[in-house]
Amino acid sequence: MVRFACLYNALIYLGAGCFSVYYMVAYHDVGLSVLLISIVNVVFDVSESASELPTSVLFDRWSRERTLIIGVLCRVAGFILMLFWSANFAVLCLANVLAGIGAAVESGAASSLYIEYARKHDPSLGMKTLVSRLSAMIGVCTICGGAVGAVLFLLDSQLIWLGATVFYVLAIIPLLGLMRAGSRTKAAATDGSGTTERQAEASVESDGSAEPGESGTSLTVLDHVRQTVAAAAVLLRKPEIWNMVVFNLGTLSVLTFWQLLLMGHQTGVWWQFAGLVFTNIAQIVGSRLGMLRLHPRSGDIAILVLIVSAVVLAATPMPAVRILAFFVFSCAQMYVANTISSSLHESIDDSIRATAFSVGSLVLMTFTAVVTPLCGYIADMFSISWGTLTTIPLLVALLIAGLARKPESAKRVKVDISLD
Incomplete structure (x- = not known):
């Protein structure tokens, strides 16, 4: 399972590298003024910030892999809109709203997924080691994605969105693998010890990746x-x-x-x-x-x-x-x-x-x-x-x-x- 989590992180950072340092110029190439580009950036930032809490709740309380898949699909939808309709300011704003939602899902969740499975795979690994490995992988993948993006940009500046789309679509595969492996693990645990699915989830949460509140003491959103x-x-x-x-x-x-x-x-x-x-x-x-x-x-x-x-x-x-x-x-x-x-x-x-x-x-x-x-x-x-x-x-x-x-x-x- 740790390989799936590692592959997912690698693919999304390869995708991010495709456009991360070229997107401003790509917007400029389709005729947008710098002011409009700045407004588009604000739309993305606001969308990402507004989506942080609801996506975090989905990640912790519903399904981690399914939530990440939703984030990937939002990103892909945004990239497709940027690929074909970047010159349309309204469509570009919508694309950045979708991309912001996807970024909010990835924020922290992608790295925590890898760290959780890596610690389960090898409990002897310290947090410093895991974070160092993850940071190195992110850096290498981002640079490699940037090289791919540079080649695509030379062909056509809008092709950077195509490269990002391909990598993000591929990132769905390891998430599906995690879902399938998780289902098998829960089924085996239930058959062997009679543990219910919900108890298994509670066990995972109490392992350190989450800290659920006790019955009757959990705070409401208003609190x-x-x-x-x-x-x-x-x-x-x-x-x-x-x-x-x-x-x-x-x-x-x-x-x-x-x-x-x-x-x-x-x-x-x-x-x-x-x-x-x-x-x-x-x-x-x-x-x-x-x-x-x-x-x-x-x-x-x-x-x-x-x-x-x-x-x-x-x-x-x-x-x-x-x-x-x-x-x-x-x-x-x-x-x-x-x-x-x-x-x-x-x-x-x-x-x-x-x-x-x-x-x-x-x-x-x-x-x-x-x-x-x-x-x-x-x-x-x-x-x-x-x-x-x-x-x-x-x-x-x-x-x-x-x-x-x-x-x-x-x-x-x-x-x-x-x-x-």
């Missing part, structure tokens, strides 16, 4: 909403939350438009592919830098590097210099993101950790929905280079305030969210 609101009221007053939001908004314009800066004819696609490779390398470099004992003001230095590399990326006309600047930007971005995330982790209590990051993500999505079209408007009115620099002033403000520095002593916040 969870009340808890979240109570926690959010306190969390929104914490500077660490806004630190995370401002930083992510500050890097938004570069991460959104770097593909368009590198677009061209025969060579542009390979520079974009290089960006995909460097992004994966930057994740490793940034994570390793976060483990080192660096200068106390290393966070501020990294933000200064972000600002300078963003200006170089936007100002220079040479693709080689641009891709190098983007690599430096990506390394610094990953380092600062890890620093800010760890600062937030240290400042909150375990009881509200998940809520804190959910609140931060919700606030970030709200601002992103406003800022992204603004970046697109500036790119259309002036140039893509100016659009790329739109949110950099937020990084300047972050540097002046010194918010990237790790606080010497972070006070933990614990919120009373009891329902009495």
Whole structure:
């Protein structure tokens, strides 16, 4: 079963690699303005965020494999619409709604499926080992998918959606294999020990992959909403939350438009592919830098590097210099993101950790929905280079305030969210 889970993850990341660094240019090639492309991106983000909770409930309470199949089908439907009707803005928005639902299903669920089956297959494997293996596989598959996407893009920019469709359709096969293997396992357990199917499911959940509530004590959806609101009221007053939001908004314009800066004819696609490779390398470099004992003001230095590399990326006309600047930007971005995330982790209590990051993500999505079209408007009115620099002033403000520095002593916040 672990092979099926591994194959599923490999195929969806091969599919994602086909379009992940080319889709902005593909939209641009069919005549969409940068503003409309930005709005389409917002539609995808909102769809994904809005679908997180319902798809998570389906994954945990109904059927994991069936929920993932629904996610794959939503993705495929979106890709087909993009393949044939990308020039139609309304259809493209619908396609991104479907793709957002599919992405919400995949978010966390795909990796957790692999980790669960891998731990059952070999209990001696530690979580760090499993995550490292999964990260390596994701990186390799994304890069390989990117190479396939580059070749398809050279033939026709819209063919990247065909490549993604093929890989995602193939991803249904291992999911069907997991369903069949799971049915056989449950049938064998029932025949051998008289265990019912529902008891078998409860046994799987209690194995560590889920934590079901006891009968009569489980919280309703309304209770969870009340808890979240109570926690959010306190969390929104914490500077660490806004630190995370401002930083992510500050890097938004570069991460959104770097593909368009590198677009061209025969060579542009390979520079974009290089960006995909460097992004994966930057994740490793940034994570390793976060483990080192660096200068106390290393966070501020990294933000200064972000600002300078963003200006170089936007100002220079040479693709080689641009891709190098983007690599430096990506390394610094990953380092600062890890620093800010760890600062937030240290400042909150375990009881509200998940809520804190959910609140931060919700606030970030709200601002992103406003800022992204603004970046697109500036790119259309002036140039893509100016659009790329739109949110950099937020990084300047972050540097002046010194918010990237790790606080010497972070006070933990614990919120009373009891329902009495």
